[in-house]
């Protein structure tokens with residue numbers, strides 16, 4: 225039974241599991257933990273933990289059949305696959321000094337995974353590496369991964385990291401468990417079926433270091449009963465920090481699993497008494513109070529806002545950026561833009577302010593302002609401009625310039641429908657080639673991409689500036705792109721699945737969700753309109769240095785998330801840079817620039833990044849590279865993989 229109903233949440237994190245001991249009566253294990261315990265699935269050992277291949281006398285079991293738990297027939301295939309995650313024997317130690325243990329471990333691991341695959345289980349939980357060295361374990365798992373098509377392997381990793389002030393020697397033996405995970409997944413070449421199950425203990429590392437995990441492929445969080453506190457009524461509860469972490473897990477589709485023995489027996493006694501269960505002889509599941517508490521945390525989360533619900537399907541889904549200059553947008557794309565009321569509210573505010581600045585009250589009835597919407601689409605900025613004129617009591621003459629002939633059809637219909645014939649002139653032309661009959665006081669455009677200039681607003685407005693008066697106003701007056709390094713293993717794996725260079729040298733529009741933002745954003749390229757000099761080039765180069773906070777620990781950079789912020793006019797801005805993002809606006813997702821080979825940063829190290837905006841006669845493109853802590857190749861040389869057509 226899911227933890228609760230949260231509108232729109234169809235993610236796996238609605239389900240809660242329980243870790244069980246070995247029992248070869250699996251139907252009983254399910255009946256006890258699911259039907260009476262209320263859990264959704266079990267993490268159960270598949271093989272008797274006492275079994276060791278080296279102790280089995282060859283041939284003693286007849287034809288070499290091994291003492292597996294039960295038969296696959298005891299449950300239906302769908303019961304196995306929906307309700308059981310296989311727990312690989314925790315004694316296995318593939319990096320043991322003892323060769324017998326090592327060999328037994330390898331045999332057992334392969335047998336158990338083969339059995340789990342046979343049962344069509346969705347996942348198996350691999351025991352945590354025993355020491356800091358896990359080379360042989362990873363080699364063996366990597367071999368297994370090559371033969372898997374669907375089943376995931378969750379590597380158990382305790383969520384521990386030494387404090388930064390461990391110089392007192394207290395934490396000397398502790399390693400940052402992220403390092404163990406990192407080493408393991410590097411050895412397995414970021415295999416997409418290899419994920420993490422985090423063991424949550426009573427103490428938690430710093431918020432920055434926890435944040436790293438949200439960009440990693442974490443499937444489950446196993447909360448030990450020892451990590452729970454006790455509330456005034458004797459029931460289990462979690463510290464505020466643990467609560468925030470669990471909410472983060474819910475939001476990132478990470479499933480919770482309860483593990484361990486009950487350390488709050490009084491909670492069950494109280495519940496039995498109040499429900500009169502003991503009289504009926506019905507035993508409550510000892511871990512039920514922990515499940516109830518996790519369910520309570522799930523249900524107390526704020527409902528997902530409508531917009532977030534709508535965008536759920538886009539989370540971490542890579543899309544090619546639009547090419548509105550080279551291609552003609554479709555009706556559906558315009559419709560999506562037009563639903564974004566916030567964008568047009570901001571434009572209307574900017575035009576109103578510009579009109580008031582340009583035309584004093586005493587000239588309001590005599591002076592007509594010439595406003596040109598360049599790239600008018602199906603007309604929403606024309607409407608916003610006319611509304612600004614009405615709001616401010618200023619007279620307006622509008623030219624709506626659009627190069628997409630299909631959008632021009634709609635523009636004509638709109639002007640007729642609204643009766644704007646006297647104030648709006650439609651021009652079906654590319655703004656770069658149009659010979660305007662007069663000059664504009666105000667030039668309004670929205671040619672912005674997720675990275676600001678990536679839909680070639682600078683080049684288009686260079687062409688339109690000819691018909692802006694010397695003292696004319698451009699809305700927007702400037703825009704700046706921003707970047708930040710991110711851990712984004714899902715995006716990396718999705719790009720890797722294409723098995724080519726082109727996809728690693730392409731920028732993607734993506735609603736980034738399962739990412740860890742490793743440092744604050746930094747500004748990259750700024751464009752200002754109107755340009756002061758015709759000679760000013762649109763080529764840009766910027767070197768950025770990101771400093772990863774010391775307490776984050778090591779982290780993996782899979783690429784860079786990009787955003788923009790635009791100043792429409794004076795204090796009216798519009799943007800998606802996270803710290804200043806315009807609320808309730810959904811026209812733009814972030815952009816993602818991948819790295820061909822992810823770069824591992826050690827604690828407190830700097831990340832030096834170079835970005836270029838390059839311009840040719842027919843296209844504009846970005847190149848990017850990292851030069852510290854190691855050098856990456858320069859990505860997208862000469863725009864060979866990704867470019868925007870002029």
Ligand SMILES: C[S@@+](CC[C@H](N)C(=O)[O-])C[C@H]1O[C@@H](n2cnc3c(N)ncnc32)[C@H](O)[C@@H]1O
Pocket residue numbers: 548549552553558561562598599600601602603604605625626627628631653654655656670671672684
């Ligand atoms: C991002 S859309 C915005 C459309 C509309 N202003 C809106 O907010 O819904 C940009 C529009 O500019 C048009 N466009 C792009 N480059 C242009 C150019 N050089 N000349 C004229 N129109 C252009 C595209 O066809 C598209 O309709």
